[in-house]
Amino acid sequence: MILQLATPFVAHSAIARWLHPLDSLPLECDGMTHVIAVILNRTGISYTVFKRVLHDTSLPLTDSRACIVHFWIGLPDGAVVDYRARMWFGLDAPHGVFTPSVGSRYQYKAAVPQSNFTLPISLVSAIAGTDLSNFPIPPIEAMFHYDNANTMRSADAVH
Template sequence: MLQESHWLASLDALRLECDGMTRVISALLQRDGIAHTPMMGSLNVETAGRIAPHCWVELEDGRRIDLRARMWLGDKPGVPHGIVPAHAVDVRYEGATFQVVVNPIVFWALTDTTMDDFGSADFLASSAPVAHAGTRSGSRSRKPPERDPCSNVD
């Protein structure tokens, strides 16, 4: 739990909005071989409001990593922050996948440091059974993957 708290705090301290944060988190998860999906869409929190567009990372077990919902919805009860349970109450994520291509120069531009300066995210590796995309329950809709609009790679 200490490793998780330290990892999340080091990311939360970055001066990034949700899109940059999602790119950084995805790069670190790719580095550590942790399956995940970068997502872009909307977040609706029944008690606080809606954000669109919004970006976050989904893990294979349904949990989400979202460190920027509070930037726009405030620190109200129910607004997710950190590692969000798959079935968080009154929270609805909807979106499409996008691809993050790891580029050390882009990572440096976003964080002013290297990926090596961040600890491992191995604590995120799930021991729970992994549901397949066609059978996963949850409150999001999936669309076909889109090309990363900020990437020069076709």
């Protein structure tokens, strides 16, 4: 049997569906990023936590609503995992798992990778108000696309 690697779109969609139940948690961007980081750690999916500025380019920089200090997750293929931009910018803001476009209204600026961001799952579960140790494993499309060990990089690697 030959398993094909998932395309980025398929992998992003699978991760978005998998993480969607977390969207209802009463957390801001830092808390949500902690939750997603803990879950990604459990699965071995590589990621980077970023902190800096999310800018609504439709507003002048002098407008206090134009920029927010924000946390989000970046995936190895350049996709962004962000479930809290809409909290500040409304329904037009990006949401979920997506690849940001250069000419987008919303720009992730001067991203600074955050080290030592992961907290123990018990503490993050307490912050989230739910037991994250029971969160399901991700869909197989996501696992094949974001294989942390780099063992599934060719279409015929599975026997």
